[in-house]
Amino acid sequence: xxxxxxxxGTLSLSPGERATLSCRASQSVSSSQLxxxxxxxxxxxxxxxxxxxxxxTGIPDRxxxxxxxxxxxxxxxxxxxxxxxxxxxxxxxxxxxxxxQGTKLEIK
Amino acid sequence: EVQLLESGGGLVQPxxxxxxxxxxxxxxxxxxxxxxVRLAPxxxxxxxxxxxxxxxxxxxxxxxxxxxxxxxxxxxxxxxLEVKSLRVEDTAVYYCAKAVxxxxxxxxxxxxxxxxxxxxxx
Numbered sequence: 073x074x075x076x077x078x079x080x081g082t083l084s085l086s087p088g089e090r091a092t093l094s095c096r097a098s099q100s101v102s103s104s105q106l107x108x109x110x111x112x113x114x115x116x117x118x119x120x121x122x123x124x125x126x127x128x129t130g131i132p133d134r135x136x137x138x139x140x141x142x143x144x145x146x147x148x149x150x151x152x153x154x155x156x157x158x159x160x161x162x163x164x165x166x167x168x169x170x171x172x173q174g175t176k177l178e179i180k
Numbered sequence: 181e182v183q184l185l186e187s188g189g190g191l192v193q194p195x196x197x198x199x200x201x202x203x204x205x206x207x208x209x210x211x212x213x214x215x216x217v218r219l220a221p222x223x224x225x226x227x228x229x230x231x232x233x234x235x236x237x238x239x240x241x242x243x244x245x246x247x248x249x250x251x252x253x254x255x256x257x258x259x260x261l262e263v264k265s266l267r268v269e270d271t272a273v274y275y276c277a278k279a280v281x282x283x284x285x286x287x288x289x290x291x292x293x294x295x296x297x298x299x300x301x302x
């Protein structure tokens with residue numbers, strides 16, 4: 073099973089700042105089959121990025137994904153108030169699919 | 181508008197059972213694979229089980245294999261998860277999630293429900 077390790081566990085930033093979230097895999101992720109989700113308390117998780125770098129439908133262009141192999145990054149270029157949430161990465165290239173433990177992005 | 185609405189969660193004693201449901205609308209349910217994903221307190225998301233669009237193939241995480249059963253009724257646009265022999269560590273919010281593809285349990289999820297809470301405690 074591929075273990076995904078996200079860092080940092082918590083990221084404290086202010087609106088307007090740039091956020092960089094990391095997801096490291098214990099083995100290479102097949103065909104960059106790596107997704108990112110945003111999750112707010114009491115809400116449904118939201119798909120942001122798939123294929124490591126493709127934005128899902130309706131996702132603002134301030135969200136971008138990059139990386140390959142074992143190292144992946146989600147970048148939010150200029151934080152908006154609604155961006156403060158928990159972010160998870162997911163690999164869906166190898167069975168079983170797995171998620172990271174999450175990065176909480178909080179307002180500083 | 182795509183909607184997924186889970187129900188059936190609750191408080192149950194260790195060893196107990198529940199049947200979770202996920203009613204869907206806004207898309208052709210019979211065309212897509214579906215999964216259950218859970219979020220335990222203080223932990224990350226965990227894929228639990230998946231089912232192909234026809235229901236012909238089912239998949240389970242090792243942690244629930246032999247105890248949980250996933251099924252679907254395409255005539256009712258509804259996904260189910262029967263959870264048995266529950267353990268304290270099964271306590272979590274259970275989400276149903278729509279896969280992008282039709283057949284595979286290995287997929288990204290473009291729509292999720294808001295979840296139903298299963299609490300296992302004596």
